[in-house]
Amino acid sequence: MTDTLRLWMRHEAHPTEARAPIAPADARILTADGIAVTVEDSPQRIFPTSDYARAGCRIAEPGTWPDAPDDHHVIGVKEPEEKPFPLRHRHLFFGHAYKGQEGAGRLLRRFAEGGGSLLDLEYVTDADGTRVAAFGYWAGYMAATLAVLHSRGRLERPLRPLPERALAAVLAQRGEQREQQEQRGGPREGPRGEGAPTALVIGALGRSGRGARSALAAAGVATTCWDVEETRDLDKKALLAHDILVNAVATTEPAPAFLTRADLDAPGRRLSVISDVTCDFTSDRNLLPVYDRPTDWHRPVRRLREGPPPVDVIAIDNLPSLVPREASEDFSADLLPHLRLLGVRTPAWQRCLEMFHAARPHAALTKETDV
Template structure:
């Protein structure tokens, strides 16, 4: 729907093609693209063979089409909006990139990414840090990540997980969850049950006919590890922003009785210093969604897919785009919350000895 109060602006945005083949989502869906265009923003959309929304829908919304990778030649003032990791080149990034950079918690290759921005005079406006004054995220895929993570765990436990994974509509996924509800009723623990991801996980489990144990801050303040281990499935939906004692360690898996046989790590903070599940060192993917951990005693599988919502691409994109679009309308303005994103980026660069004096929103 067009904005009823359009204004003229010189803000230019390119929505880039996602380099990852399994990334089907769009940070801006066609209906919200029309709203941005009506607001006076020039929105260029790169062609993408896997995006869940056809380029024709963006053209109908008033966008400009461009070939994949066209953002590389765009003026430095262009905002480049995406979701997942950037291509390995160029070595110097001149634009202001709005996406999930995963560069502030000591993750693998984080320092190298920040150096690319510092070298080109660009900036990372990380959407994970697009927050209000109280630190609450303003746009997130958490609900659908939790929904999909819990659904995969249940289907795996019931022996109904078809490989490789493929994107589908929520109605089709729910139909499978309901059809298999009579197979088994595993004992499931959702940690972080009151957050976005936890709510999504609980809703998927309800469709599957499962009433989970729900833990949140109060229950994890003093962790009952024996109770944790006495569940078939653990769904980790905790958003951690500071180092936290781990919920599960290799040692805790090796010692003592354990019913736990499967972990769905929705948070997927692998290689981060804030990781509450330091028992694996790499993510899983659509071809091999479950990794069997070795040398931990009884068999234990881990689902650690870092783009879970892309398996429900249309629903996840529509919800996320609705949250993000009002803030894209304020790009280029001096106010919050983009300035908060910029401060976090500058602080991270400073911690790595990098200069960012000339970078602004």
Template sequence: MSDTIHLWMRHEARATERRAPLTPEDAGRLVAEGIRITVEESDQRVFPLADYAAAGCATAPTASWHEQAPDDAYVLGLKELPAGPDAPALRHRHIYFGHAYKGQSGARELLARFTAGGGALLDMEYLTDGAGRRVAAFGYWAGYVGAALAVLHHRGALTTPLRPTDRPALDALLASGATPGDPTTALVIGALGRSGRGACDALTTAGLDPTRWDLAETHDLDRAALLGHDLMVNTVLTTTPVPPFLTKADLDDPRRRLSLVSDVTCDVTSDCNVLPVYDETTTWTEPVRALRAGPERPLDLIAIDNLPSLLPVEAATAFSAELAPQLLRLAAPADDVWERALHTYRTAVRAQEDPLVR
């Protein structure tokens, strides 16, 4: 096994995924530090393959990691791996958002593939510092896009299917619909976090002054006040079950003014889901789903689980700047960030094998 760290950045299987975990510029910096990087060809990635090659990366065919990546390579991605009854066992160490530790649909099958192949999941959601704070996240841009889509839908200006854009174009669209004295009320839950700050910034750009709730307000939640807003943007991500912010009974509450929920977190099918009023995310083709239909008191849902991909350059650039220094530390013996991620994976595997393990 080589002492040189080898990163293999894969093509994303999801057709709407435009981002990359590393930009060409940051990949070049890692190569200059002695890390070997292979980048798969991708016809949907926002950054051209030629830019990675110019930065010193090797290139490989689309979706070739399983057959061609060396056993000691770290396979780097963002969203889900191809699944299904014929999906192979996983022998590599994979760095991506696996969504497999909170009982989500398909989690058991995914972890079984890792144990069968001898690989490991180093989940990006669980790359944390000593205080438990995530060291790399797309949160700000997820919140920004989630709130922007809510406003555009509320104003009748959301066009489908959704298409990637850039922040200046999105901001211009938000600002163009702003009117003095707009009575629309918007609530952001988790307003002090990264996603929450992004959501608040988008709403402000749209000419709205959002109500901002965080831990203090959700600890003793004022349900009537929540239902009294027009729009709600949820940005709370929790790793332990908490009382839900919205229940199916709330949807039929006669006090409800709420007409649109944008769930940035999309923790659907998990026991930690704070919005257990739906069981399936929405898509770029159909971004809005009715939770309650009808002309009198409709309630719509936006729940897209790769929102930052709609601003792929901005989102990938910010994320890559945070992730690249952590990737450089892969070579450090017993690095705390990566050791914690590996420990989390091993704990999840043991818990799957023995439900009494915590």
């Protein structure tokens, strides 16, 4: 393995971002390979900085990545802080800048001014276009978890990170109101039972869809699963007949919306909770144009219609941070074999760089050809 690769993992600027793209166990493998890994101290990261020090990483102060030598790859989860504005390094993070999202132009200008490049972690794919590493499973898991808890009146605010085992236990508990209803001889919650809540997962076969299905199974919620076949000629009436909708579909091309604002006023609508994994509300690829701004940990739910029944949306753009350890360990393990080849002309990283050049055409005029 090359001894010239240098990685710098920065502290995350977002106050609720506890994830890490490289877990300590994988950092140990990288350093054993002779790769120089610098890790910024971070009080909010789920892994203690001391774990990285024991793994052989050099420790730096938070926010010092702008002073890193030019030959470093700077890695994070979300966009770095605004200062300095120009970005001169090769950066790895989720940029959300290639589908016309709000702020995309500003981010790409930062690279144009600094001469750096973005290796967007969302676009590190294999030859078939499948992402090699993603937080999608845990995004779907949490989208469904929050939807179920809200529908049962048990969603506590503000949200706080919890281990997956704790969330599974919470999901398995029935709400007090439902228990009282059963004691009075009312309808029992069960698969397809009369009065039982139902959920629909769109994109059920992908990573996020699998995560949503796992959470709904833990909660005992009867679930309908749609994927490509079911959405080619989408049955809007069937969609609206479910209590919960979890959207786990992201598209790179404009497509017909799954749900519109007019649909929320349809007679007989049963749908009352929409949980959107993708949060593409500023993009023309948005498949759920029923809301125009995200929700967050302090205000996780926004009402769209008063009803009856009312309709609420959950649209949080860092859902996996609610299970930061599990999400980080899974993502890091998947990314590790590709990080070990960073700096080598492998197809996955070259495709990633080509996406950046395509999004920012003048980047192709630079001398940079290697990742």
